[in-house]
Amino acid sequence: MNFELSYGSHLAAKLERTQSYLQRCGQPALLISSGVQEPIFQDDYYHPFVVNPFFKEWLPLLNVPNCYLLIRQNGRPSLFFHKPVDIWHKVSDLPEAFWVTHFDILEYSEPQQLNTLLSGLLSALGEPSLFIGLAAAIPDVSGVEWLHNDSAVLNHLKYYRARKSEYERQSIEQANAQAAQCHTAAKEAFMAGACEFEINKAYIGALNLREHELPYGNIIAVNENAAILHYTHLQTEALHRSRSFLIDAGFSVNGYAADISRSYCREQGEAASCFQNLIDELDKAQLALIDELKPGMHYLDAHKDMHRRVGDILHAADILKVDGESALAEGITGKFLPHGLGHLLGVQVHDLGGWQQNEMGDISEPPSEHPYLRLNRELEEDMVITVEPGIYFIEPLLAELKSSSQSVCVNWDLLDSLRPFGGIRIEDNVAISANGNQNYTRKFLP
Structure with a gap:
């Protein structure tokens, strides 16, 4: 380019x-x-x-x-x-x-x-x-x-x-193109049964990278490790069972980052089929939400919308006994999606200014029920953001849910069968435009 x-x-x-x-x-x-x-x-x-x-x-x-x-x-x-x-x-x-x-x-x-x-x-x-x-x-x-x-x-x-020039958008797009090659190599290694360390080697080997050249430490999480949001341990032991794989890894061009996540399942069986269905449905919901983003929309509203969609996905899968609207209102969806929907992207992976409302520095912090949202301002033309919903089975959060009055809303037998799969995250890099958003990630990676 x-x-x-x-x-x-x-x-x-x-x-x-x-x-x-x-x-x-x-x-x-x-x-x-x-x-x-x-x-x-x-x-x-x-x-x-x-x-x-x-x-x-x-x-x-x-x-x-x-x-x-x-x-x-x-x-x-x-x-x-x-x-x-x-x-x-x-x-x-x-x-x-x-x-x-x-x-x-x-x-x-x-x-x-x-x-x-x-x-x-x-x-x-x-x-x-x-x-x-x-x-x-x-x-x-x-x-x-x-x-x-x-x-x-x-x-x-x-x-x-926060608003990116054409040069900056081109750089992020090209970073996505390069990262996609590495993601493909990592997926192939996982499907062949590689351990986390070997999968990471496949990622950096695809384009002859040194790890410190990446914009952040790769998250290469197999099985239960996918429930650890920022997992970077990279186990070297051979796996007896390789059920699921969550990868969150990027690339950098001209100092501008790509930040991409994908989830995969390679096991067969009833629980695996349910987990793959969750991946497929979250993927559809993420793409549908991206199509609805536009200048003037507040990102907090998009974040809450995704929580409702996640609740509906869990309800349709018979994991929750209530719909998405009720699950959001009761604080249940936060146990499955504890992080924010996304963030600004640029010369920093979590680019600065996500809470800032004007050039004077006035800050609007996210509400207490969504404390980890990194972007809490209206979307603008030419912003580049991540959209990264997830569904996770995180032991401490599930323990809180089980001990609460909302425990009756959960099909615990089905949920327990999904714990070994860890979790799901699907993350794309999107340039906001009034004439149709540009999804840089999906140009190169399904």
């Missing part, structure tokens, strides 16, 4: 909005760090480098610590590219990439060189400049005062990050 044209428009729009903010607020400049390579405590090795998300939404320079992006009230942005003299490690060269012509690029090797360059650009401005990043990355520039991680500028950037 050619990103050159869409990237120019993406950067121009971000630059215009940010420079307008700086002028309006009387701030002379904004400096954003790519991040630092953090040492392991009491060791001479380092943690894997993770780029600052506020940096990578401007440019896809993802693996080079100690770089800086400078935006002033007027003019082109400046990139300070760190190229140290180092006999121990490979030093990154400036990429020959589609984005480099949009920046004034200054290379430096030592911190003092950076400080001199920044001093020449900023010291005459007279006012404190904004800085975003870790405290360890703040340059010691003579004559320059920094406002570190100022909440007003962070709120401004987070709020507008």
Whole structure:
């Protein structure tokens, strides 16, 4: 996919909005760090480098610590590219990439060189400049005062990050295309009887990935482990029975993430047939809900709608003795679907700003009965979100349900037969549009 044209428009729009903010607020400049390579405590090795998300939404320079992006009230942005003299490690060269012509690029090797360059650009401005990043990355520039991680500028950037440019949407779409290849390889490994560790090897081997290059740790959960929402243990033991498989795994393109979940069943029998039916019905309900999402709809309403659909699925399967509306009202569906329906997606898997109502930073937290909802605002044109309903058999939650007055609403014999299957999650990445939503995941993965 050619990103050159869409990237120019993406950067121009971000630059215009940010420079307008700086002028309006009387701030002379904004400096954003790519991040630092953090040492392991009491060791001479380092943690894997993770780029600052506020940096990578401007440019896809993802693996080079100690770089800086400078935006002033007027003019082109400046990139300070760190190229140290180092006999121990490979030093990154400036990429020959589609984005480099949009920046004034200054290379430096030592911190003092950076400080001199920044001093020449900023010291005459007279006012404190904004800085975003870790405290360890703040340059010691003579004559320059920094406002570190100022909440007003962070709120401004987070709020507008929710709507994605064409370049960002293209990046997420391409990330879905790549992730789909890995998901297919993982499914085939599961169907062949592989253990969790081997399934994960198939996933990362499909595109020759290193695990730290993924946007998050893969969830590869077989059988009962699928009931653990963020399961990342990766058992290495061979499986005597391989009933079910839940995978939640992604990919990243230009720093933008795909976040995809699927569930599968390979066992035969009455309980397995019921579990496969739950997968099929949840899949239909998820797609139907995606078709109904539109700008102006509040995501909390969509979340509650999915709870009703989940309740109806459980009722039709004879697991619940009440319909979805009653199950939602009684708090029963939350025992089977405890997490939120989805979240914003972008340079962070759980992209920031999901509760934020405006650029000033006003927050609307989700209601107490749905505390884990990460997106609690109205949908807007060009938002990219996940839609990830689930049905889980989580032991502590089922124990709460069994000890409550709602216990009589459950067919416990049938439910108990499903516990060994763990649970189901189906997750797609969707761009919201008034002219029909774009489901990036289903373009490449059924």
